[in-house]
Amino acid sequence: MQSLQLSQKQTQRLTPLQLQYLKLLELNSLEMEERIKEELIDNPALEEGKEESIPEEEKHLEEEDTLNSDELIKGDYSSVEDMPPLQLGERDFSEGSASKYEEWGLRSGTSLREHLEEQIQLLDFNEKERHISSYIIGNLDEEGYLRRDVSSLKDDISIAEGEIIEKEEVFNILKIIQELDPEGIAATSLQECLLIQLRHKSQSVAVENAILILEKTFEDFSKKNFQRVGEQTGLSQEEIKSAMEEILSLNPKPGLSFSQEESMDAKETIIPDFSLDFGGERELSISLNDAHIPPLKVSTEYKDMIESPSKRGKNEDKIAYNFAKEKIEKAEWFVSSVKNRSETLLIVMRSIAEFQSQFFLSGEKSSLKPMTLRDISEKSGLDISTISRVCNGKYVETPWGTFSLRSFFTDKVQMQDGENVSREIVKQALLEVIAKEDKSNPLSDEELSKHLRDKGFLVARRTIVKYREQLNIPIAKLRRGV
Structure with a gap:
C-alpha cells in the first residue's frame, strides 16, 4: 500500500x-x-x-487584537x-453601453487629440500626411471611434486642402493611426476596436480563438448566444470561456481614458x-x-454607560452594559x-x-x-x-x-556590464533607434535587438516585439516611407 x-x-x-x-x-x-x-x-x-x-488602564482592546x-x-x-489579481467586472459590449473604463498610469488631463498628435510627431509625416492625420483625429468621437466612412472623409479633406486626395491615402493614414496608443483607437466599429487590441496581444490559443469568434460570430457573441458561437466556430464551451476572458480584458471605449477638450x-x-x-x-x-x-472618537455617553456601577446589577442593566461595552470596543x-x-x-x-x-x-x-x-x-x-x-x-x-x-513598479533589464535598468530606459533607447532608421528600409525586430545589444542592453527579439507593441510602433513593413 x-x-x-x-x-x-x-x-x-x-x-x-x-x-x-x-x-x-x-x-x-x-x-x-x-x-x-x-x-x-x-x-x-x-x-x-x-x-x-x-x-492606558482604561483601554478595552485585547492585546491580541491591537x-x-x-x-x-x-x-x-x-x-x-x-x-489575487485585480478583478474586473463583466463588461457590456453592446454598442450603446455607457460604461467608462480608466487606465492605469498617467492621468494628467491630456486630451485624446493632444495624445495622438504627440505620437504623430514621431512618425515623420510629410505636410500632406499630417493634414490627413489631423483631419482623421479631429473626426474621432469622445469614445475614440471614427464614425464616418473613408470615402466621405476623403471628399471633405479634398475640399479643405484644395487638391484631390485619394481614398487609399486616407485609408493608409487611418491604419497607421490605429496602431497608436491607446490600443483600439480610430476603429470604425466595436468589432474592429476589439480585433485591433487582440492583434496587439501576445499570441496564444485563447487569443486566436477570441479573434476567430469576433471575426465570424460577432453578432451572436454580443448577444451572448454562446451555443451558436460554438456551432459556427467549432470551439468547445471551455475554449469559448477562455477566449471570453481575453475579450473581457479589452477596452471597448479607448477614448474615454482621456479628458475631453473642454472638461x-x-x-x-x-x-x-x-x-x-x-x-x-x-x-x-x-x-x-x-x-x-x-476625525473620529468614542461616544462619551456610551463610556458613561459602562462606567456607572448601577448598570451592572439588574438583568436589563447588564444587557445594556454588555451592548454598550461591545459597541465601545468596536x-x-x-x-x-x-x-x-x-x-x-x-x-x-x-x-x-x-x-x-x-x-x-x-x-x-x-x-x-x-x-x-x-x-x-x-x-x-x-x-x-x-x-x-x-x-x-x-x-x-x-x-x-x-x-x-x-x-x-517597473521590470528590470540587465545590461552587459551587470547593471539593472528600468524597462522605460530600454523603451526610450528603442524609440531613438527607430527614429534614426532609414525610412526606406526600416529595421526588423531582429535588427532592432542587435542595435540595442550594441548599446549594452541584453534584450532578445521577443522582448523587442513586446516593447514595440506596448509603444504602439508598427512592424517594419508599415514603417516604410513614413
Whole structure:
C-alpha cells in the first residue's frame, strides 16, 4: 500500500479584526469616506470629533487584537504570486453601453487629440500626411471611434486642402493611426476596436480563438448566444470561456481614458489619495488627501454607560452594559484602525517617493528605476502583501500629473556590464533607434535587438516585439516611407 507522507506547515491565522483592517488598507480615498459613513450609522458608540486621550488602564482592546503594521500581515500570503489579481467586472459590449473604463498610469488631463498628435510627431509625416492625420483625429468621437466612412472623409479633406486626395491615402493614414496608443483607437466599429487590441496581444490559443469568434460570430457573441458561437466556430464551451476572458480584458471605449477638450465628466475624475510637491531646497513633500475624512472618537455617553456601577446589577442593566461595552470596543478598534491605515499609507508612499526620487524631481519617465513590491517592502519594513493592498487603486498627484501607484513598479533589464535598468530606459533607447532608421528600409525586430545589444542592453527579439507593441510602433513593413 502506498504510504502517504504528511508535512506540517506553520501558518499564522489572522483574527477577524485583522482581516477587517486588511480590507481598510485596500480602500481608496472615496471608498474610505463611504466606509466611515457606514460605520457611523451602524455603531452609535462612534462619533465625529477629536478623541480625548485615554489612560492606558482604561483601554478595552485585547492585546491580541491591537494593530501592528509590521506583524499584522505576516502569513497573509507566502509570496507575491499568491496575491489575487485585480478583478474586473463583466463588461457590456453592446454598442450603446455607457460604461467608462480608466487606465492605469498617467492621468494628467491630456486630451485624446493632444495624445495622438504627440505620437504623430514621431512618425515623420510629410505636410500632406499630417493634414490627413489631423483631419482623421479631429473626426474621432469622445469614445475614440471614427464614425464616418473613408470615402466621405476623403471628399471633405479634398475640399479643405484644395487638391484631390485619394481614398487609399486616407485609408493608409487611418491604419497607421490605429496602431497608436491607446490600443483600439480610430476603429470604425466595436468589432474592429476589439480585433485591433487582440492583434496587439501576445499570441496564444485563447487569443486566436477570441479573434476567430469576433471575426465570424460577432453578432451572436454580443448577444451572448454562446451555443451558436460554438456551432459556427467549432470551439468547445471551455475554449469559448477562455477566449471570453481575453475579450473581457479589452477596452471597448479607448477614448474615454482621456479628458475631453473642454472638461471631464465628474464621474471620470480621479480623486488622488496623496499629494506630492516640493518643499525647501527641492525636498519632496508628501501628504495624505484626507480632508474629507472626519476625525473620529468614542461616544462619551456610551463610556458613561459602562462606567456607572448601577448598570451592572439588574438583568436589563447588564444587557445594556454588555451592548454598550461591545459597541465601545468596536468603536475603539475602528478609530485605531483608521489612524493606523493613514500611517501605513504614508509610509508606503514615502518609500516609493524615496526610491523613485529622480522621477519625482524631473518628471522624466526614463528616470524610473526598476522597482518591485519586495523593494518597497524592504525599504518600509512592511509586508509585501501590505504594499500590494496599499498600492491597488490609489493615485498620487504630482507637479507632472496624476499617477497610479502601480505605475511606479517597473521590470528590470540587465545590461552587459551587470547593471539593472528600468524597462522605460530600454523603451526610450528603442524609440531613438527607430527614429534614426532609414525610412526606406526600416529595421526588423531582429535588427532592432542587435542595435540595442550594441548599446549594452541584453534584450532578445521577443522582448523587442513586446516593447514595440506596448509603444504602439508598427512592424517594419508599415514603417516604410513614413
